[in-house]
Amino acid sequence: MPRPTPLVVLYDVPDPSTLTPGQRSGADCVWCQHPLRPHEGIDLGGTGDWWPCGCVPCCTLQSRALATYIDWYDHGIGCLYCPLRPCDRARALHQAHLDARQHAGKPDPTCLACRTVIAPGTPIRPHLWQAANGGGPVFSFLHTRTCPSERVP
Ligand SMILES: [Zn+2]
Ligand SMILES: [Zn+2]
Ligand SMILES: [Zn+2]
Secondary structure (H helix, E strand, C coil): CCCCCCCCCHHHCCCHHHCCHHHHHCCEECCCCCECCCCCCEECCCECCECCEECHHHHHHHHHHHHHHHHHHHHHHHCCCCCCCCCHHHHHHHHHHHHHHHHCCCCCCEECCCCCECCCCCCEEEEEEEECCCCEEEEEEEECCCCCCCCCC
16 A cells, blocks of 8 residues: 655654754754754644644655554564564564664664563564553554563563
């Protein structure tokens, strides 16, 4: 399915508490702090004082990070092999997402269950869920098998 570009959803912008007032009001790009002229930034959708906007290069990189996540997630839903261990296709999609994340300046993925930063090369799977209270989709990750920090009793 072709995806609209740029595909950036409000849920994937940085935490407002980490942003400057200019970034929160849409005067500056939420990712690189580039000052935006009127109509220059891409409106990421907000309400009231919270009106995040991004410059075109940042939105393109962020969109790619999100699109590669969704491709990877979509694959996992339909694949018969991935529940047992990630198949070749899943590994390629995983790598494409990691590359896109790196270009977008996103931190290394963290496992939702054990809260540790996932070491490169560790099998993980995308875990997309809806936050409570209308918080929207959360693009998270889980170790494919048991979490390494989990101790067997
Ligand atoms: Zn920017
Ligand atoms: Zn697969
Ligand atoms: Zn884990």
